[in-house]
Amino acid sequence: MEKISRRLFLKKAVAGLAVMAVSPSLLACDADDAEGAKIRKIAPLAGCYDVVVVGGGPAGFIAAIAAARRGAKVAIIERYGFFGGMATTGYVAPISVFALKNELVIGGIPWEFVKRLESMGGAFIEWPKANIDFDIELYKLCCQRMILEAGVDIYTHSAMVGCQIAGKSIDSVIIENKNGLETLEAKVFIDCTGDGDLAHMAEVPMQPNPDNELQPSSFCFILSGVDTDSELLNKCMYHNGINGPSQCKPVREKLLKMKAEGVDMPDFGGPWFNNVLHKGSVAVNMTRRATDSTNNRNFSATECQLREDIFTFTKILKENFKEFKNCYVASTAPQAGIRESRRILGVHTVTADEYVSAFKYEDSISRGIHPIDIHASKGTNQVRIDLNKPAYVPYRALITKEYPNLLVAGRCISTDRQALASLRVMASCMGTGQAAGAAAAQAVANNQKVQDIDTAQLVGVLKEWGAVL
Ligand SMILES: Cc1cc2nc3c(=O)[nH]c(=O)nc-3n(C[C@H](O)[C@H](O)[C@H](O)COP(=O)(O)OP(=O)(O)OC[C@H]3O[C@@H](n4cnc5c(N)ncnc54)[C@H](O)[C@@H]3O)c2cc1C
Incomplete structure (x- = not known):
């Protein structure tokens, strides 16, 4: 059998384990050789799965549920102690957007999540675009209930810090938690880390960024003691396009004027004062x-x-x-929000032209209808291009040419900067997560590379679940 090198990529590479000769093991949990045993001394085997999802944000938790519902044995790894990604770790709201003119564009498990959250009193659906305002704590609870009900094994408080690969096939990921280092093996891995951490560690080629330009980071926070019954807040707190633009224009204009007159203040975006379903409180998105x-x-x-x-x-x-005269910072998000970082160079890269013209691919697996929304990295500006028709995402944007058992979903899929600026929103990330989870389970069931799966069958399953394709 062909000898290929297995490489262990650990954040701080462990001396002596860098290159090892072993047999290839495509779509198999069988790294039970001497070298595998050596690695497990450092990072004992914690579990062997069909599918391991790294990252429990909007893409990741939906991917895990989708894979498990197709019969796969699934684990999800999340570095925080709860799920939701930017929705719960970044206080980013609302979940944008599920519909165009009251017609669902993104359906299936993502929409089931919204309806479940609504039934728990944790979501307010703003038609006609179906932006979803939500209660952050109920979001976390709803996520974990759906993940556990699907039978997914949970590894929270666990950061993925390394992976072991043989050729281009990922054998395992290494996680770090209170137990120390641990290994999780799987037949297929889904990178839903937002930043493409697993793909990066496995040396997957990434989208070039020649201008070194990235959308800015914003640290969102909860302000309480706000007069949410006021006319100003009632105009600004909703994102349905009916009450006016969600950016709070009167506040923006006054702040811009003050800045122009020399008042010392940092750059800001918006501001957006987002509904968190509690009287007196808003999630503020304005720093950048x-x-x-x-x-x-x-x-x-x-x-x-x-x-x-x-x-x-x-x-x-x-x-x-x-x-705002009685307001105070009730809470800052667990981390500053990230709009843009690494994206894989996939089999197909979704371009702005394809996206805006709603080009329909043969292997379309999800949609997007949020405007292309590019925040300037410096200054207070933002460029928005509204879409007339919902755009499509091909399966080929979730996979690479060479890595047989890696899928990505969410913010790190293969897009150009402009298409990302729409697809990065949370409903769209849930849509690609749903497709990646279903695809991973299908690859495992048929013992196929992710590049070889029958995409017509995948699309059939997604439609059965309610995806609007
Ligand atoms: C300021 C701001 C405002 C935004 N506004 C909106 C908006 O109004 N509406 C909207 O829909 N979207 C908005 N977005 C975009 C949206 O929030 C993100 O693009 C989206 O959450 C990406 O989803 P994801 O699942 O790909 O990644 P994330 O939401 O980032 O989730 C990734 C998850 O992976 C975990 N993780 C990462 N690395 C590791 C690791 N190595 N090991 C273990 N776990 C790991 C993280 O903890 C996280 O839980 C905004 C973003 C920002 C920053």
């Missing part, structure tokens, strides 16, 4: 700074500056707008 979230020193420093900005803006709001 350019950063690279994949560079730890850079991101840590930016987050400290953004935290200062939160309190600077709170003071400004308090002193200049009567609706």
Whole structure:
């Protein structure tokens, strides 16, 4: 049998384990050789699965449920102690968008999640676009209930810090938690880390970024003591396009004027004051700074500056707008929000032209209808291109040419910068997560590479679940 090299990529590579000769093991949980045993001394085997999903955000938790519902034995790895990704770790709201003119564009498990959350009193659906305002704590609870009911094994408080690959096939991922380092083997892996961490560690080629331009990071926070019954907030807190633009224009204009007159304040976006379903409280999205979230020193420093900005803006709001005169920072999000970082170079890259013209691919597996929404990395501006028709996403944007058992979903799929600026929203990420989960289970059931699965069969399953394709 052909000898290929297995490589262990650990954040801090463990000396002596870098290159090992073993037999290939496509779609198999069988790294039971001497070298595998050596690695397990450092990182004992915690579980062997059909599908391992890395990252429990909108893409990841839906992917895990989808794979499990197609009969796969599934694990989900999440570095925080709860699920939801940017919705719960970034206080990003609302979930955008499921519909166009009251017609669902993204259906199936993502919509089932919304309806379940609504039945728990945790979601308010803003028709006609079906932006979803939500209660952050009930979102976490609803996620975990649906994940557990699907029979998925949960590894929370676990950061994925490495992977072991043979050729281009990923054998296992290494996680770090209170137990130390642990190994999880699987036949197929789905990278839903937002930043494409697993793909990056496995040396998957990424989209080029020649201009070194990234959308800025924003640190969202909850302001309480806000007069949410006021006319101003009632106009600004909704995103249905009926009450007016969701960006709070009166506040924006006054802040821009103050800035032009020399009042010292950082750059800001919006502001957006998002409904969290609790009287007196809003989730505020207005801070912004350019950063690279994949560079730890850079991101840590930016987050400290953004935290200062939160309190600077709170003071400004308090002193200049009567609706905010009693407000206070009730909570800052567990982390600053990330709009853009790594994206894989997939078999197909979704381009802005395809996206805006709603090009329908043979292997379309999901949709998107949010505007292309590019926030300037510096300054207060934002470019928006509204879509007339819902766009499509091909299965080929979730896979690479060479890696037989890796799928990605969510923010790190293969798109150009413009298409990402729409597809990054949470309903769209759930849509690609649903497709990736279903595809992973299908690859396992048929012992096929992810590149070889029957996409007509995949689309059939997604439609049965309610996807609008
Ligand atoms: C400021 C801001 C405002 C936004 N506004 C909106 C909006 O109004 N509406 C909307 O729908 N979208 C909005 N978005 C976009 C949206 O929130 C994200 O693009 C979306 O959440 C991406 O989903 P995801 O599942 O790909 O990744 P994420 O939501 O980032 O989830 C990734 C998950 O993986 C986990 N993870 C990452 N790395 C590891 C690792 N190594 N090991 C273990 N776990 C890991 C993370 O903890 C996280 O839970 C906004 C984003 C930002 C930053």
